[in-house]
Amino acid sequence: MRTENTGNLLLLVDNLSVCFSSSRGTVQALKEVGFSLSRGSILALLGESGSGKSTLARAILGLINPPGKICSGLVNFEGIDLLQLSSREWRVLRGKEISMVFQDPLTSFDPLWTIGDQFLEFIRAHEKIPVRQARRVAVEMMHRARLPEAEKLLKLYPFQLSGGMRQRVMIAMAMALNPKLLIADEPTTALDATVQAEIIEEMRVLQRETGSSIILITHDPGVAAEIADTVLVMYKGRVVEWADVWSIYDRPAHPYTAFLLSIFNDNLCAGKKEISDKTLLLNNRIGTGLNRGHNKGNTSVNLDGGDGCVFCRHCDSTDSYCLHYSPPMIEVEPGHQVACWYPLTGRNSAKPVGEGKVSVGGHRIT
Amino acid sequence: MGYNKAVSGFSRAQEGDTEKKRMRLPEKHASSNLKIVISLIIIGVVAFLSIGAPYFASADPLAVDLHNVLQPPGQGHLLGTDEMGRDVWSRLLHGGRVSVLVGFTAMLVSICLGTVYGAFSGYAGGIIDRLMMRGVDVMLALPNLFIVIVFMAVAGPSLFNVILIIGFTGWMQTARLVRTEVLSLKQREFVLAARAAGTPLWKQIVKHMLPHFAPTVTVMATVGVGHAMLTETTASFLGLGIPPHQPSWGNMLMGAQSYVLTGAWWVVVFPGAMIVLTVMAVTLLGDWLEERYLRKRNE
Numbered sequence: 001m002r003t004e005n006t007g008n009l010l011l012l013v014d015n016l017s018v019c020f021s022s023s024r025g026t027v028q029a030l031k032e033v034g035f036s037l038s039r040g041s042i043l044a045l046l047g048e049s050g051s052g053k054s055t056l057a058r059a060i061l062g063l064i065n066p067p068g069k070i071c072s073g074l075v076n077f078e079g080i081d082l083l084q085l086s087s088r089e090w091r092v093l094r095g096k097e098i099s100m101v102f103q104d105p106l107t108s109f110d111p112l113w114t115i116g117d118q119f120l121e122f123i124r125a126h127e128k129i130p131v132r133q134a135r136r137v138a139v140e141m142m143h144r145a146r147l148p149e150a151e152k153l154l155k156l157y158p159f160q161l162s163g164g165m166r167q168r169v170m171i172a173m174a175m176a177l178n179p180k181l182l183i184a185d186e187p188t189t190a191l192d193a194t195v196q197a198e199i200i201e202e203m204r205v206l207q208r209e210t211g212s213s214i215i216l217i218t219h220d221p222g223v224a225a226e227i228a229d230t231v232l233v234m235y236k237g238r239v240v241e242w243a244d245v246w247s248i249y250d251r252p253a254h255p256y257t258a259f260l261l262s263i264f265n266d267n268l269c270a271g272k273k274e275i276s277d278k279t280l281l282l283n284n285r286i287g288t289g290l291n292r293g294h295n296k297g298n299t300s301v302n303l304d305g306g307d308g309c310v311f312c313r314h315c316d317s318t319d320s321y322c323l324h325y326s327p328p329m330i331e332v333e334p335g336h337q338v339a340c341w342y343p344l345t346g347r348n349s350a351k352p353v354g355e356g357k358v359s360v361g362g363h364r365i366t
Numbered sequence: 367m368g369y370n371k372a373v374s375g376f377s378r379a380q381e382g383d384t385e386k387k388r389m390r391l392p393e394k395h396a397s398s399n400l401k402i403v404i405s406l407i408i409i410g411v412v413a414f415l416s417i418g419a420p421y422f423a424s425a426d427p428l429a430v431d432l433h434n435v436l437q438p439p440g441q442g443h444l445l446g447t448d449e450m451g452r453d454v455w456s457r458l459l460h461g462g463r464v465s466v467l468v469g470f471t472a473m474l475v476s477i478c479l480g481t482v483y484g485a486f487s488g489y490a491g492g493i494i495d496r497l498m499m500r501g502v503d504v505m506l507a508l509p510n511l512f513i514v515i516v517f518m519a520v521a522g523p524s525l526f527n528v529i530l531i532i533g534f535t536g537w538m539q540t541a542r543l544v545r546t547e548v549l550s551l552k553q554r555e556f557v558l559a560a561r562a563a564g565t566p567l568w569k570q571i572v573k574h575m576l577p578h579f580a581p582t583v584t585v586m587a588t589v590g591v592g593h594a595m596l597t598e599t600t601a602s603f604l605g606l607g608i609p610p611h612q613p614s615w616g617n618m619l620m621g622a623q624s625y626v627l628t629g630a631w632w633v634v635v636f637p638g639a640m641i642v643l644t645v646m647a648v649t650l651l652g653d654w655l656e657e658r659y660l661r662k663r664n665e
Binding site: 061063065066087090091092093094095096099100102103104107108109110111112113121122125126173 | 491492552553554555556557558559560561562563564565566567569573574577578
């Protein structure tokens with residue numbers, strides 16, 4: 001299966017589209033998403049609800065259920081084309097090479113089995129080792145995730161643990177087999193702020209120890225800033241900006257990224273009274289403008305797809321060009337890509353990514 | 367019949383029905399406890415007598431005695447004799463054995479079949495699921511009794527055939543039910559998590575789905591026992607079930623039908639009462655389980 005030596009590159013996603021067909025038409029949940037991830041690095045997928053973050057994660061793991069399907073694109077993991085795998089090959093890969101942590105640790109454990117049952121099942125699904133040895137592995141992993149009295153915890157049922165503990169177990173489980181890639185789908189959203197920070201810390205420590213790569217899905221720019229090396233901002237199923245964490249927070253190039261960060265900064269800086277006013281204002285703006293979309297109904301994804309920039313209806317610098325032509329990814333500075341006709345950093349130095357290949361509507365980008 | 371009621375109450379595909387069912391859940395009261403005690407006693411007694419039939423029977427249930435046909439109860443025959451002079455009490459006990467055996471095994475056959483079929487259909491989803499469910503619709507559209515009669519006429523009456531055909535005509539409701547359960551369980555996060563962890567398919571179903579829909583299937587199974595017993599009785603009554611010489615409650619009724627009007631009430635009343643009581647008890651138990659389960663689910 002392995003076609004080439006990929007060097008430092010772990011994961012390459014290119015031109016990936018996921019469609020959901022219904023009787024009322026086809027929704028493109030992901031549109032031509034592309035990015036790459038090198039070994040041992042942490043990528044944050046940043047975006048609001050419905051921007052396609054979780055769909056992207058599931059697409060990478062081959063977990064898109066009908067009626068959804070991957071309609072085009074390429075997912076390459078260590079030279080293996082993941083989209084061509086048989087279900088048997090998937091079973092070997094999932095959990096061992098790529099593992100996943102889900103948002104809500106209560107619902108992602110089966111309530112009818114003990115933590116230990118599920119932990120050992122997970123280990124033994126991939127390693128042919130006796131129960132006793134598997135238990136040792138589990139206990140050790142749980143210790144590393146700073147869970148006290150791991151032996152005792154293994155005998156408990158999921159509901160008997162607190163949310164933070166459950167998520168630690170989840171992470172310990174996901175990291176138990178030293179996966180090369182860990183996908184964490186909003187691992188801290190269901191937890192309160194203090195636990196959130198601890199969990200993030202835990203993940204970072206484990207990541208350093210094991211050298212895994214992490215794709216962290218979040219809607220919180222703070223979490224992303226804390227842990228990520230690179231950040232991928234998504235909006236309505238498209239990648240709008242992709243850069244290392246410093247450039248993106250320092251010089252956001254896409255108006256949407258700038259908007260997202262401004263909400264975040266306002267929330268951080270403003271006093272209590274002001275926060276409530278401002279959040280209300282912003283919520284209104286998000287609620288009526290960003291999240292729902294003016295054009296059709298109130299789905300955050302266009303049912304018809306349509307041409308033009310995904311953000312054009314909420315952008316200050318929209319012109320007719322934006323309405324009709326979808327912007328390609330351009331590089332505004334080395335390693336900083338944005339899908340915008342008028343990036344905030346200016347497009348003087350901008351050049352299209354993948355020179356010569358990108359042309360939109362017959363217009364060659366210059 | 368209770369069988370169909372249980373199905374409409376449970377099937378989540380029929381949302382409206384479930385809602386209505388929830389609305390008119392009866393209040394818990396003492397009589398429901400009494401009901402369950404009575405039905406458990408009846409089931410216990412029937413099971414006890416059936417298992418111990420050889421010990422309780424006073425005569426050979428197959429022994430024909432043409433000198434003593436249609437003797438009334440008493441005088442050496444506890445419940446009298448039938449048209450061929452066979453001891454009704456002994457036949458009743460041995461007939462109970464057959465009825466209970468058919469009830470349970472046929473139910474097991476249909477529950478297993480339905481669970482496997484439904485789980486597969488629900489998990490596969492898409493076009494396979496749709497085709498499999500149309501298959502169920504076709505099976506449901508054919509009258510059960512008709513299939514039983516045709517099959518038994520072709521295959522000939524025997525205990526094994528009866529169990530087989532009742533099992534193979536009663537699995538559709540279970541399949542539908544299990545399918546809807548699997549459809550919804552498939553979307554649950556822990557199943558997705560198990561999938562993402564590389565858990566084999568059979569383990570996802572057996573370990574992470576089956577225990578979750580087991581209560582529903584248990585209710586189906588309980589009601590299914592009564593249904594299977596009734597079908598066996600019907601088939602035997604028509605002479606297409608258990609071979610005539612072997613005692614079964616349905617057989618006894620078939621033999622008795624010509625003699626009711628001659629005043630030989632005992633050849634009809636005893637097997638008839640046993641059928642009614644047993645099926646009623648099993649159905650009550652099923653209803654009670656269903657009610658309990660629904661209440662728990664709503665909480």
